[in-house]
Amino acid sequence: MNENDSLIFNMSDRADTPSRIPFVVQVVVIQIVKELMDLYTDHGNNHKEIPLPAGRLHVFANDEIFASLGAKVYDMADNNLRIPGNIHMSYTPDAHVGIGTCIGTTAVWDMADGYVSPSIVGSDIGCGMRVHLTPLSKEDILDKKVRRELIRAVEKMVPVNNRSASTYQDIDLEKVVTHGLKGLPQQYIPDAYTPNRKTSISHVENAQFTFDTDYLEYIQSPQWGRGKKQIGTLGGGNHFIEFQVIEIEEEQREIADKWGMKDGQVVVMIHSGSRAWGAMMGREYKKDFEIWMSKKGIGTRDPNLVFAPINTDEGQRYLNLMYSALNYAVINRHMIAYGVLEGMKEVFGSKVEMPVLYDLMHNYALEEKHDGKSRLVHRKGTTRALPPGHSLNATPYQETGHPVLIPGSMGTASYILVGQSEGVKNYYSVCHGAGRIRSRRATKEQVTVDEFSSSMKVGTDEEILVNHRSLQTILDESPQAYKDVDQIIDSVVGANLATVVARCRPLAVIKGV
């Protein structure tokens, strides 16, 4: 992609991010930023530092990806840097324009006197990834008939249509948003998730986020109904369930062994979030922040970017309720996986085990200790990648560091990485995926179904099977909508933020609508 293309893309994205300042002024801003872009410092190892008018932006990208970033993403970073007291702001190579803040942003404030921004967390709070290992190898599901059967069996348990209701009526919503995985009935923490029942939830990043439950009183009654109805449902857009086959990276074979991963093994990768529960939170509390800002006379160049100090009623209400959405997202992925396990049992027999490898998020703000200080780390489309030995690692991963789950696109590859100690320079944040190069609308206009189906190898023995009769309905999720994931991985590996443990190629894909 050349620079002109990226500029056109970013200009057309303006429609999604309306701004109250006149168009002419925006052009001037972009030109100022463009001049400053030439003044960036190159630290080497895919790490660039850009002196924007409002502060410094770190960019972790190889030269090719760096050259493809349009002016609009720098304009957005400049807006975000205007929030007082920012300590660190960065882009991972998958950075692209989002609402108020780019996807691919890591932004940090001190807990003591810092700010929180629902715009930097983004709309799908707690959205993230989960991977389960299976006892199957590629040969077991190469037959298309078997894969079709598997897709059908999973769809019986995991609703993929927007309005279909949860399979589970015996889950107490208040319990799970309060206690996370610990609030689930015991039968949903099956032995088959792990050889040892006791460890199954210690494998995930956070089994429970604690918060002041008095704030749950702010949740309106329709939300409780909707939340209950959507437990264990997939959602639409980029959310998916994939059956993938893994190839271990030679140099990391030792870690792969410890994680129980083998060459040619089939794994289940899940991408989903907090559904309507978290979406409501973002919408509802954005209003709170707007009122706070107008009371204080604080304006922004982008009305979609709202923020308030952590130590305000508004900040506290948002943070506490955001944690309920993180709990929702984790149990939602857990229950999706439970549905997949039931589907697997139907096809491969009741003895199938499906241990969870890991579950982690890429949209949230979390209090973390850095340099001995408590800081609020916002990750909007970035993934935490803790290095070996870091004390925040989940118990089974203390020694190795935890698996970092990075989806590609449905026609390419996904990756499992592990963090590096040098990642401290970016608050241990890496990319969250390939990142879009085209908006949904632009993809539908520019990519044909033929191009899409040829990248899915339709009609060949290597065909990646999809649960949709026609690819037309999910055209905006075609591989052509995304950056080249190999370039993204090359960027973070070259920046010494993480290394590759395994490459995962899709064999079957389940998408929502």
Added chain:
DNA sequence: ATGTAC
């Protein structure tokens, strides 16, 4: 991303 918002 979202029973796609006012």
